[in-house]
Amino acid sequence: MVSARMASIHESTTLKISAMAKKLTASGLDIIDMGVGEPDFNTPKHIVEAGCNSIKMGETHYAPTAGIPELRQAVAEKLCDENLLEVTADDVVITPGAKMAVFAAIQALMQEGDKCAFIGPSWVSYEPCVAFAGGSVVWGKVDKQFMPVDLAESINSKTKLVLVNSPSNPTGAVFDRRVLEEIRDLACDHDLFVIADEIYEKIIYDHEHISIGSLPGMEDRTVTINGFSKAYAMTGWRLGYLTGPRETMKWVTRLLSHSVSQATTFVQRAGVAALRGPQDDVAAMVAEFRSRRDLLVSGLRRLGIPCNMPGGAFYVFPDVAQLGGGDAFTERLLKEALIAATPGSAFGPGGVDYVRFSYATSQDRIREALERIERMLEGYKKA
Ligand code: PMP
Ligand code: GLU
Secondary structure, eight states, rough: OOOHHHTTTTOOOOHHHHHHHHHHHHHTTTOOSSOOOOOOOOOOOOHHHHHHHHHHTOOOSSOTTTHHHHHHHHHHHHHHHOOOOOOGGGGEEEESSSSHHHHOOOOOOOOOTOEEEEEEEEEEHHHHHHHHOOEEEEEEEEOOOOOSSSSGGGOOOEEEEEEEOSSOTOOOOOOOOEEEEEEEEHHHHHHOOOOOOOOTTBBBSSOOOOOOSSTHHHHHHHTEEETTTTTTOOOOGEEEEEOOOOOHHHHHHHHTTTTTTTTTTHHHHHHHHHHHHHHHHHHEEEEEEHHHHHHHHHHHHHHHOOOOOBTTTTTEEBOGGGTOOHHHHHHHHHHHHOOOEEEEGGGGGGGBBEEEEEOOHHHHHHHHHHHHHHHHHHHHHHH
């Protein structure tokens, strides 16, 4: 027995592929896992120590639903200083992972029958969150650089929300000020809310990250989401946060209070250390991601696979239409080259010609993956 609401929700392709890659590795196969988007670095030591000290000090009890005051304060200061959002600690809600922030914000903002506009291929969990709220998605068109094209066409009287994810998972695209201002103008003209998922803001190359919530006119219509998984290599700790209009945050908090209660108390202490401590580890990880991106993009292009140079995140999203499309290519990659990747179709109808490679793996493994792809393509030519 399953409710109709749940029956429309499909499994997360990214997590499914991750589990499959782990299983194949455990069976003795030399799988190169470029499927899941999870930094392969360890959480920086000072952050781990803060979490451990907190447990040792006995901070193992319930905390306030919206988060411990110290973390809410640290997040508010970060959002003011770095993102130019005018918020106080009272406007910040801490969640167990940014995924929960996305889920809660969408449940708080969407009614049955509402529409949410996505801009091109979009992360796997957004659509199920919208479906769970009883809404549906309109997929906005993008150009070859994954920039929005005629976004106004995706908006009608039912549209409530626009989802902005820059830098983007899966495309790595970064929206500049002009693009964000266009989205802002549309949101203001049509009285829409924007959910800005900024979880990859620190993993950005030669671009400036701009928070759409900081643009004039957006203060009361933006929910900004972020987390610790990507920038601080803290995926398993489950820590994220969001900020937005007080009324929205009130309902988000109420949802948390009846579901997860709060983010883990000692994990929040680790979050304070992440934000207030040295940021050198972040810079080092981003430098390494940049080298990997350059290696992978140039390698794929050398093999004749068209591929944009992503401005952020740790994914490349090459066009494999000439190689049978994303689904068939991903299947062959796994079977013939023992490389796990994610088919672009997992990110919506605009992704069918593409495959997503996560380069959260070492340069040696990326080189090996490129060699395996080259051998596989030679097989294509012969076939
Ligand atoms: N948003 C995007 C775009 C992501 O790629 C992820 C990664 N899982 C998340 C949100 C959620 O991250 P987490 O729940 O680990 O904080
Ligand atoms: N966001 C990552 C990805 O896209 C992690 C897996 C997930 O939570 O979906 O691969």
